[in-house]
Amino acid sequence: MIMKLKGLSPRLYNITFNTHTVSGIVISFALYVIFFAGAFTLFKDEFYQWENPVIRQALPQPVNYDQMLRSLKKSTPRFDLSEDITIVTESAKRPLVKVYGHLIVPKGKPEQHYYTTYFPVTDEFLKDEKTTVGETLYRLHFFDQIPFIGRYLSGFVALFFAFAVITGVMIHWQNMLTKLHGFSLKGSLKNLWTNAHTVFGLLGLPFQLMYAITGAYYMLSFLVLLPVVVVFYDGSQQKAIDDIFSERATKVSEESAFTTKNLRLTSVLEKVKSKHPELDLHYLLVKHYDRQDGIVSVSLENSKTFAGNGSVTVRLKDGELISDKLPGKRTYAESVLFGISRLHFATFGGFALKAIYFLLALFTCFVIISGVLLWKEARNKKSYTDKQKQFHHRVTMWYLAISFSLFPAIAILFSTELVMPDIENHVFLVRTVFFVSWLALSIAGLLLKTESRITWFYLLVGGLFSVLVPLVNGFTTGDWIFDAWSEGLYYTALTDAFWAATGVISLILAISISRSFNRSSAEFDDDTKSLRTAMKHLHRI
Amino acid sequence: MPAKKEYLTTPGQRALKITAGLFGGYFLAVAVHMLLAAALPYRMEIILTGAFSVFLLWTALMIIAFLIRNAWTVWAIYLLSITFCAAGIYLLK
Numbered sequence: 198m199i200m201k202l203k204g205l206s207p208r209l210y211n212i213t214f215n216t217h218t219v220s221g222i223v224i225s226f227a228l229y230v231i232f233f234a235g236a237f238t239l240f241k242d243e244f245y246q247w248e249n250p251v252i253r254q255a256l257p258q259p260v261n262y263d264q265m266l267r268s269l270k271k272s273t274p275r276f277d278l279s280e281d282i283t284i285v286t287e288s289a290k291r292p293l294v295k296v297y298g299h300l301i302v303p304k305g306k307p308e309q310h311y312y313t314t315y316f317p318v319t320d321e322f323l324k325d326e327k328t329t330v331g332e333t334l335y336r337l338h339f340f341d342q343i344p345f346i347g348r349y350l351s352g353f354v355a356l357f358f359a360f361a362v363i364t365g366v367m368i369h370w371q372n373m374l375t376k377l378h379g380f381s382l383k384g385s386l387k388n389l390w391t392n393a394h395t396v397f398g399l400l401g402l403p404f405q406l407m408y409a410i411t412g413a414y415y416m417l418s419f420l421v422l423l424p425v426v427v428v429f430y431d432g433s434q435q436k437a438i439d440d441i442f443s444e445r446a447t448k449v450s451e452e453s454a455f456t457t458k459n460l461r462l463t464s465v466l467e468k469v470k471s472k473h474p475e476l477d478l479h480y481l482l483v484k485h486y487d488r489q490d491g492i493v494s495v496s497l498e499n500s501k502t503f504a505g506n507g508s509v510t511v512r513l514k515d516g517e518l519i520s521d522k523l524p525g526k527r528t529y530a531e532s533v534l535f536g537i538s539r540l541h542f543a544t545f546g547g548f549a550l551k552a553i554y555f556l557l558a559l560f561t562c563f564v565i566i567s568g569v570l571l572w573k574e575a576r577n578k579k580s581y582t583d584k585q586k587q588f589h590h591r592v593t594m595w596y597l598a599i600s601f602s603l604f605p606a607i608a609i610l611f612s613t614e615l616v617m618p619d620i621e622n623h624v625f626l627v628r629t630v631f632f633v634s635w636l637a638l639s640i641a642g643l644l645l646k647t648e649s650r651i652t653w654f655y656l657l658v659g660g661l662f663s664v665l666v667p668l669v670n671g672f673t674t675g676d677w678i679f680d681a682w683s684e685g686l687y688y689t690a691l692t693d694a695f696w697a698a699t700g701v702i703s704l705i706l707a708i709s710i711s712r713s714f715n716r717s718s719a720e721f722d723d724d725t726k727s728l729r730t731a732m733k734h735l736h737r738i
Numbered sequence: 739m740p741a742k743k744e745y746l747t748t749p750g751q752r753a754l755k756i757t758a759g760l761f762g763g764y765f766l767a768v769a770v771h772m773l774l775a776a777a778l779p780y781r782m783e784i785i786l787t788g789a790f791s792v793f794l795l796w797t798a799l800m801i802i803a804f805l806i807r808n809a810w811t812v813w814a815i816y817l818l819s820i821t822f823c824a825a826g827i828y829l830l831k
Binding site for chain 1: 740741742745746764768771772775776781782783785786787788789790792793794796797798800801804805827831
């Protein structure tokens with residue numbers, strides 16, 4: 198039985214189609230970069246020990262935050278213990294503590310922020326990042342490296358992605374139910390890309406729309422907040438923020454006297470932890486640490502359920518509970534922004550959920566690429582002049598080169614992190630190597646003439662550099678895959694295993710494509726066959 | 739496959755539709771949320787829901803701008819609706 202939904206009229210169909218094509222082509226390669234870099238960013242914490250071998254050891258005991266603050270005060274006497282201090286606590290995957298505080302300034306002077314990272318394993322404070330793989334990819338996925346406009350640019354790419362997703366659904370509305378299982382490798386190249394684009398687009402639809410909207414929120418939230426501040430808070434941003442993040446807004450008095458008798462953070466935390474063993478510590482917000490009205494707000498999370506964020510606020514004088522907003526006790530309004538964050542960062546279902554997110558992100562990259570190829574193939578007919586066709590081909594090649602070369606470049610980024618010696622501008626040099634190799638690889642790919650050649654080239658180079666990653670780790674740190682696993686460095690071993698598997702799969706695909714080159718008797722224009730072979734292999738995997 | 743040209747509008751009309759969707763769509767999406775937040779007793783809930791629903795409504799308004807035949811009609815509808823919401827917000831706040 199074939200069920201048909203009511204479709205658009207010819208006029209509306211063609212208009213929608215046109216807007217879908219234009220918006221899609223304009224954002225395509227930017228969106229590919231966002232999804233590809235973002236897919237790796239999901240595991241930023243998981244591969245942190247891989248990128249920073251210094252901390253590849255378990256913490257002997259939980260960090261003592263009171264001691265940490267004391268030694269921070271000793272090394273930085275201007276650090277203000279009376280101002281708000283946010284402490285992002287360590288995790289097994291990422292054993293370091295981030296401290297966001299203030300410096301003491303003379304009365305009347307503007308406040309000065311202070312940020313440092315505490316490495317409990319080596320017991321030292323570092324103001325700058327020592328390693329950069331996760332950070333570079335994280336920032337790349339919202340174009341933070343482009344000064345001033347990068348974030349807004351990525352925000353609008355997300356917004357237009359929402360536009361492209363919804364117009365895409367409108368186009369295929371009529372045949373949506375049959376399209377879900379309409380993937381086929383038969384027919385012309387145009388049919389192949391059309392099918393791939395439609396089917397994978399539909400399968401990934403909820404995921405893609407979620408990312409379009411949450412992505413737009415993260416980069417363009419000021420567009421929502423600004424009118425709220427103007428209309429309901431008479432232009433006072435602080436008042437709006439206090440209302441929206443009410444948990445952080447507990448007031449303390451500047452008149453309050455200094456004291457040394459406040460409860461230790463450690464004792465407060467011990468109590469909270471023993472009462473709620475299912476919750477993990479996320480961060481602490483401390484106010485007036487050394488004054489009589491001091492408080493600590495403890496943010497906790499249950500990473501196995503969706504609405505798992507919560508916090509308790511405790512008075513430091515006597516340990517009295519001031520506010521209890523643990524999971525299950527929160528209102529809708531208190532949960533919305535946390536919900537967006539959990540959806541976007543995939544932090545509600547453990548490792549398996551992140552793996553599914555990763556695959557769906559790669560599916561989305563595939564939808565983007567097949568969309569571009571489909572755009573080109575649909576224009577490969579008599580009604581277009583040769584000049585137009587050349588233009589379409591050139592655009593496609595540029596898009597493929599920029600997009601596909603990101604894969605080997607990321608593998609190079611991983612290797613460079615460990616190969617580059619631990620010198621002062623280590624981070625800068627690693628980043629430079631990454632961006633320069635991305636650029637060089639893009640240009641190298643453009644020397645090739647067909648889409649299948651360029652695909653083959655990047656699979657080959659990407660495969661080689663991927664295989665290199667676990668080898669580099671083995672040679673530089675001695676933590677070969679199986680050694681790392683038996684030492685309990687599971688995430689380090691998994692990172693290596695991921696790259697090894699990715700490398701092998703890419704090389705097999707590259708070889709199978711090059712075989713079909715030889716078979717298709719020097720006919721350079723016939724890309725169909727090699728691509729089909731590649732698709733078949735992808736299917737088997 | 740590429741969209742059939744005879745159904746598409748002139749460049750001038752298209753420019754008007756794009757700007758209507760982008761700017762008119764944004765202000766109308768925000769104005770609708772503000773009006774609801776001012777009129778209903780769930781102000782905080784609506785403001786925070788806006789974190790995602792503003793972008794959804796904005797996208798929808800961008801698409802609708804293309805579907806209506808005449809771009810001037812789009813601008814007229816969007817501007818009138820924004821004015822209506824603004825008046826409502828002013829009176830109810």
